[in-house]
Amino acid sequence: MTVATTDAALVLEDGRIFRGAAYGARGRTLGEVVFTTGMTGYQETLTDPSYHRQIVVQTAPQIGNTGWNDEDDESDRIRVAGYVVRDPARMPSNWRSTRSLDDALAAQGVVGIAEVDTRTLTRHIREHGAMRAGVFSGDALVTDEAMLEAVRASAPMKGADLAGEVSTAESYVVPARGATRFRVAALDLGIKTNTPRQLAERGVELHVLPSGSTVDDVLAVAPDGVFLSNGPGDPETQTAAIELTRQVLGREIPLFGICFGNQILGRALGLGTYKMRFGHRGINIPVLDATTGRVAITAQNHGFALEGEPGQRFDSPFGKAHVSHHCANDGTVEGLRCSDVPAFSVQYHPEAAAGPHDAAPLFDEFVTLMEARHAQTH
Known part of the structure; x- marks a missing residue:
């Protein structure tokens, strides 16, 4: 058995693992991993109900620059199952911002991972298709074998009535x-x-x-x-x-x-x-x-x-x-x-x-x- 030594891990059902840093809430989340190519509008993406039970990968490398506001939500809360980014903003800067993206994710219990090579991850999804995945951090970061088992036991998107x-x-x-x-x-x-x-x-x-x-x-x-x-x-x-x-x-x-x-x-x-x-x-x-x-x-x-x-x-x-x-x-x-x-x-x-x-x-x-x-x- 091997134990991950990084703060967080994104585990795909085909066995591919991406290591990174915990972002947002700590814990475990499962869903279908997909990517979105928008360079703006991450708040609208996160609150879109169509992303229910999906772990969203942002292909744009820098995320969180404009923080989080109280006007741009597309529903009453964040809907994604998990969130994957490459380079999160250290400090948001926008006149409408009321808090950071990291704080918004944590407050709503959304488990994320940062410092991931999202270019490689996106190419992997394009080549092999969207698939079941899990983000693990904190106490939920266990052996690779146990995390992969949890991912493969989760429900697929095909046939899902959501x-x-x-x-x-x-x-x-x-x-x-x-x-x-x-x-x-x-x-x-x-x-x-x-x-x-x-x-x-x-x-x-x-x-x-x-x-x-x-x-x-x-x-x-x-x-x-x-x-x-x-x-x-x-x-x-x-x-x-x-x-x-x-x-x-x-x-x-x-x-x-x-x-x-x-x-x-x-x-x-x-x-x-x-x-x-x-x-x-x-x-x-x-x-x-x-x-x-x-x-x-x-x-x-x-x-x-x-x-x-x-x-x-x-x-x-x-x-x-x-x-x-x-x-x-x-x-x-x-x-x-x-x-x-x-x-x-x-x-x-x-x-x-x-x-x-x-x-x-x-x-x-x-x-x-x-x-x-x-x-x-x-």
Whole structure:
């Protein structure tokens, strides 16, 4: 047996071990190790519910320079299972900072590791794929064999039903800013704070519903539209959300989905999903619009994707549909449009904070869809 001599260790399920210094809380955490390529926005990343049960590696070498503030959270707390960085800031410097990133992680019990060669680690994940891992420090730093055994005994991401673990327990309302133009029912599969904000700015009153809501719960809101949020886990497990989506499509209520919502809509239309090798995570990912040929630089966070080809047209139980967007890097399906019912979705994040904002007009498209439906029915 060998005992680690450093302060902390990141142990991957294939046996690779990265040594480093304890960062944030001390202890043990398990999850799927993934990397994100954003050079800014670490606070938004850490608080994104879609990162639930994932150990996030920052590819940007310097992290924590702007500290932690009370305005930029995308949910009520840090959601990542663990955190891996190379060069943490010794002292934060920003006029909005109220504490250091290290202090924020420690206060919320998030176990991290610093001084890791994140370039080598990222290349390893790209080559071998996202996999189960664990961060160990303090009293939890035991023999390599024991740590590896704990990692290999943890649950995989494929087949994981996680949306209910991050969804709201009770429904709540986010009022429109100014006059209320439309009412939307949002299925919370892991919704980010900036999404209701974006819709509220467009005169939408948002009724956020728990992930287990039924079509009767949705109809009780008397919505002009339905929104499917982002979220964590394997979309194949979301049988209730998929059935709810089918019920909404059958009633021809305008529907808009992002990220996890794109996968839910796709499965409702009859497409399959699969687990990606290492996923798309970052704020610099190019997406091509099949209709206009325009490229948008987007924020993304997903490890599963829809089966399909760029520009593919297909028949669904609700009429014709097509793959409207794809990733310029690898051809991954990045959006769907229905021709015969008022529904569309994208795999990326138009509500993105800390950016980019190329895709923000998609919220306007949703409003336009509701306007057209309202004019048709009235």
